[in-house]
Amino acid sequence: MFLVMERIQSKVDIPLVIHGATGVPDEQLKRLIKYRVGKINIGTALRMSFGRTLRETINASPSEFDRIKWFAESMIAVQEAASRKLQLLGCKERV
Numbered sequence: 001m002f003l004v005m006e007r008i009q010s011k012v013d014i015p016l017v018i019h020g021a022t023g024v025p026d027e028q029l030k031r032l033i034k035y036r037v038g039k040i041n042i043g044t045a046l047r048m049s050f051g052r053t054l055r056e057t058i059n060a061s062p063s064e065f066d067r068i069k070w071f072a073e074s075m076i077a078v079q080e081a082a083s084r085k086l087q088l089l090g091c092k093e094r095v
Contacts, residue, residue, distance in 0.1 A: 001028065002031060005032065006035070008035075009036055014036075016038065017039040017041065018032060018037055018039070018040045018041060019041050020041065021040045021042050022041075022043070029085075029088065033089060040089065042085055045081060046081055050077060053074045053077035054070055057070050058070060
């Protein structure tokens with residue numbers, strides 16, 4: 001992957017976008033920063049965090065029917081997941 005990134009970087013003078021980065025290991029994501037990557041898409045990871053937390057919240061209190069509470073927990077999980085990625089990539093302070 002990094003050989004391809006080096007070749008692309010040598011040909012273009014614009015920041016690159018990495019699509020589908022949810023499955024890319026953290027160490028590889030950190031290395032990508034060296035290649036003028038301007039955006040890393042992790043939407044699937046955030047949706048997975050939302051869904052997992054939603055299922056856990058509903059299963060923990062099956063008689064609860066306040067969807068605002070369900071979604072509040074899930075949104076916190078998404079914020080935390082995004083914050084971890086931003087911290088990992090060294091750009092948390094830029095947001």
